[in-house]
Amino acid sequence: MIDIACARGLSALPFSLFLLLQATGSVYGADLKSYAPQVNVDCPDSLLRVFSASQQSLSGGENDFVSSRQSVVNNAWKDWLGDASQIGYNSDLATSVVNDSKVGIAVSGGSFRASLYGASVLNALDARNQSSKDAGTGGLLQVSSYISALSGGSWMVGSLYSNNFPEIQALVTGSNELSGWMLDKDLFFPDGISLHSDENDAFYDNIKASIEAKQATNTFTSLTDPWARALSYHFLNGTTPDNFYAADSAHGAGQLWSEIVNVPAYSNHEAPFPVIVVNSRPLGKAYENYLALDAPVYEFSPLEFASYDPSLSASINTKYVGSRLSNGSPVNGSSCMQGLDETGFVFGTSSSLFNSIVSQGIGSVTNADWFKRITDLFSDVSDARDTEPDDVANWPNPFYQVKGDGFVDTDRDWLQLIDGGSNGENIPLNPMFVKSRGLDVIVAVDSSANTDDAWPNGESIIYSQNRTSNILKDTHRAFPPAPKTTAEFISTGTNMRPTFLGCDAVSPSDYPLVIYLPNSPPLTGGDPVTNTDTFKLEYSANHVQMFLDQSYRNTIGGFTPGSNNADANFGKCLQCAAVDRARLRADIERSSFCNSCFDRYCYDPNDPPSSNEVVNRNLQNTKPDDVSNSASGGDSDGAMVTSVGWGSVVLAVGITVVSGGLL
Numbered sequence: 001m002i003d004i005a006c007a008r009g010l011s012a013l014p015f016s017l018f019l020l021l022q023a024t025g026s027v028y029g030a031d032l033k034s035y036a037p038q039v040n041v042d043c044p045d046s047l048l049r050v051f052s053a054s055q056q057s058l059s060g061g062e063n064d065f066v067s068s069r070q071s072v073v074n075n076a077w078k079d080w081l082g083d084a085s086q087i088g089y090n091s092d093l094a095t096s097v098v099n100d101s102k103v104g105i106a107v108s109g110g111s112f113r114a115s116l117y118g119a120s121v122l123n124a125l126d127a128r129n130q131s132s133k134d135a136g137t138g139g140l141l142q143v144s145s146y147i148s149a150l151s152g153g154s155w156m157v158g159s160l161y162s163n164n165f166p167e168i169q170a171l172v173t174g175s176n177e178l179s180g181w182m183l184d185k186d187l188f189f190p191d192g193i194s195l196h197s198d199e200n201d202a203f204y205d206n207i208k209a210s211i212e213a214k215q216a217t218n219t220f221t222s223l224t225d226p227w228a229r230a231l232s233y234h235f236l237n238g239t240t241p242d243n244f245y246a247a248d249s250a251h252g253a254g255q256l257w258s259e260i261v262n263v264p265a266y267s268n269h270e271a272p273f274p275v276i277v278v279n280s281r282p283l284g285k286a287y288e289n290y291l292a293l294d295a296p297v298y299e300f301s302p303l304e305f306a307s308y309d310p311s312l313s314a315s316i317n318t319k320y321v322g323s324r325l326s327n328g329s330p331v332n333g334s335s336c337m338q339g340l341d342e343t344g345f346v347f348g349t350s351s352s353l354f355n356s357i358v359s360q361g362i363g364s365v366t367n368a369d370w371f372k373r374i375t376d377l378f379s380d381v382s383d384a385r386d387t388e389p390d391d392v393a394n395w396p397n398p399f400y401q402v403k404g405d406g407f408v409d410t411d412r413d414w415l416q417l418i419d420g421g422s423n424g425e426n427i428p429l430n431p432m433f434v435k436s437r438g439l440d441v442i443v444a445v446d447s448s449a450n451t452d453d454a455w456p457n458g459e460s461i462i463y464s465q466n467r468t469s470n471i472l473k474d475t476h477r478a479f480p481p482a483p484k485t486t487a488e489f490i491s492t493g494t495n496m497r498p499t500f501l502g503c504d505a506v507s508p509s510d511y512p513l514v515i516y517l518p519n520s521p522p523l524t525g526g527d528p529v530t531n532t533d534t535f536k537l538e539y540s541a542n543h544v545q546m547f548l549d550q551s552y553r554n555t556i557g558g559f560t561p562g563s564n565n566a567d568a569n570f571g572k573c574l575q576c577a578a579v580d581r582a583r584l585r586a587d588i589e590r591s592s593f594c595n596s597c598f599d600r601y602c603y604d605p606n607d608p609p610s611s612n613e614v615v616n617r618n619l620q621n622t623k624p625d626d627v628s629n630s631a632s633g634g635d636s637d638g639a640m641v642t643s644v645g646w647g648s649v650v651l652a653v654g655i656t657v658v659s660g661g662l663l
């Protein structure tokens with residue numbers, strides 16, 4: 001049996017055999033130890049790409065992908081828009097005007113809530129679902145060139161690509177081929193409430209085996225590693241209900257983010273270019289609440305680990321991320337690393353919230369059984385040589401002394417990467433605003449829990465406006481006009497229904513149009529089941545389906561001012577928004593149909609909408625079925641805490657913020 005973990009570093013393995021292994025069963029021969037990276041492998045000729053804010057560029061591979069994807073997208077526009085007469089345009093809109101227009105979808109964090117909400121929204125935008133196509137919303141996913149995600153959103157996106165981009169219902173709840181997410185198995189006590197049942201113990205032993213294998217390569221580990229491994233059981237495709245506790249299955253270990261390029265949906269350009277966002281805790285920057293906005297933001301695509309921030313503007317080949325470089329060059333010809341980009345570790349890093357949990361003393365979490373179990377497990381495997389902190393994800397710094405003092409971590413051996421929403425930007429918009437990517441339209445999918453009832457209040461958009469205009473003005477597009485405070489988000493009702501931002505651009509280059517889709521109560525006035533607790537780590541099958549259905553109906557339903565009826569035209573209005581930059585570029589007048597859509601759905605700063613239009617919404621969460629045997633707390637309302645990643649955890653009174661200190 002060939003161990004693929006070795007095979008990856010073994011250049012002698014014929015490429016065709018490697019492909020065969022890929023095709024026949026993911027990582028054939030992979031086991032729990034495949035979680036370990038390979039160290040001291042040969043370095044490729046080109047590892048690092050260093051550019052600058054004024055001379056920004058994308059990788060050749062990304063340019064190639066997006067341009068090949070564009071011909072798929074151009075056909076998808078025709079499928080979605082037909083002859084465009086339903087939205088009041090001539091047929092050349094769909095067959096030429098809109099060609100090469102670029103759309104992106106950004107999926108927020110918020111733990112399992114965000115995975116489920118993001119999945120429902122994608123389903124509603126997916127032309128493969130006939131009800132979505134009939135509603136007119138299904139098709140937007142097919143015309144998208146990019147999809148970005150962070151934290152809970154990245155679990156969903158990681159899952160999509162690892163499973164070859166299946167339809168959403170099958171991805172989440174399973175099919176003949178897929179096991180689904182199995183969210184009825186608690187993330188940390190999959191066997192139920194008995195904390196030390198044989199199965200729960202086996203689960204921890206198996207996680208431990210992976211971490212020990214990684215440590216044996218002298219690669220520093222942290223709490224993010226057991227976290228990443230536990231998530232992989234649900235979101236990667238190596239685990240089934242039958243093998244859940246088996247020690248002879250890899251449970252996703254050895255599945256790499258850089259190998260997504262071999263997944264057919266990617267290599268055939270049938271899916272958008274995926275990007276996962278992470279934040280970093282710069283040297284000497286302890287923080288409470290949110291990270292400062294000047295802390296570098298990074299992204300992982302299957303091709304590059306990069307930051308387009310002006311202070312860095314550099315990237316490394318994802319396949320070799322972890323390689324130790326100095327001044328941009330390998331320390332020696334065989335000092336490179338491969339396999340640190342485990343898909344589980346990438347989305348685990350994007351949701352690595354331990355620094356906030358610990359520094360804010362989130363008692364409902366630090367006192368929870370799962371947290372104790374994971375810290376115990378970690379101290380059990382912890383290695384004395386392991387000198388990096390436990391509360392972040394530790395990645396060797398490929399950008400060591402590449403950029404000089406402008407880059408805050410230039411002199412650091414390790415980057416401390418953390419939850420992608422740690423700076424308050426819980427929707428991963430940074431990659432979407434990168435100038436060289438030239439996006440026209442961006443869908444912002446928001447399931448942050450900002451309000452007492454765990455709904456978004458636009459806070460993420462407020463932070464994005466700030467970062468875009470103060471930190472990123474040389475490297476990123478301008479932000480469209482949007483409410484300037486969370487109070488204004490609420491008073492205009494922008495957080496309660498779909499809203500288009502930036503409808504009145506004079507030139508397509510002013511700013512992209514943003515379609516904001518907040519998780520919000522059922523438009524029918526029904527009882528909500530989608531504003532769940534961020535730390536709810538188990539969902540019954542019944543709740544999962546209710547969640548999917550409810551947010552799906554909201555997404556295809558738009559809203560009708562002063563009413564609890566769905567808007568039968570919402571799908572067409574979404575089409576109007578999606579083509580509007582291309583229309584402007586071609587200097588075609590907006591159709592009267594689209595004008596009426598824009599009257600309803602646009603945020604116009606000079607004539608803002610009002611929350612009075614959104615009537616009879618029931619804000620309070622309904623628990624479809626209290627999961628009383630849940631070991632991680634199930635549906636408990638757990639004391640909610642100050643805003644931190646995972647989609648911002650709600651602020652409640654009476655929480656003592658314990659001062660810092662690493663684990």
Ligand SMILES: *[C@@H]1O[C@H](CO)[C@@H](O)[C@H](O)[C@H]1NC(C)=O
Nearest residue numbers: 025026162163164237238263
């Ligand atoms: C996991 O998904 C990959 C990508 O589609 C596929 O090649 C592989 O066969 C799948 N593995 C399993 C165990 O289903």
Ligand SMILES: *[C@@H]1O[C@H](CO)[C@@H](O)[C@H](O)[C@H]1NC(C)=O
Nearest residue numbers: 071074075078095096097099
């Ligand atoms: C637009 O794309 C479609 C689909 O690929 C193609 O048939 C058509 O020729 C393109 N139109 C122009 C003007 O490039």
Ligand SMILES: *[C@@H]1O[C@H](CO)[C@@H](O)[C@H](O)[C@H]1NC(C)=O
Nearest residue numbers: 123129130131169548549552
């Ligand atoms: C479309 O999605 C809805 C909502 O999840 C689901 O009920 C329905 O079965 C899906 N339709 C198809 C054809 O997959």
Ligand SMILES: *[C@@H]1O[C@H](CO)[C@@H](O)[C@H](O)[C@H]1NC(C)=O
Nearest residue numbers: 291292293294462466467470
């Ligand atoms: C932007 O964020 C910084 C903190 O990073 C804050 O000091 C400043 O007040 C914010 N500006 C606006 C306009 O909100």
Ligand SMILES: *[C@@H]1O[C@H](CO)[C@@H](O)[C@H](O)[C@H]1NC(C)=O
Nearest residue numbers: 040324331332333334335336
């Ligand atoms: C190359 O660098 C690696 C990592 O620092 C080291 O372990 C190895 O011994 C070096 N090899 C040579 C030939 O110097």
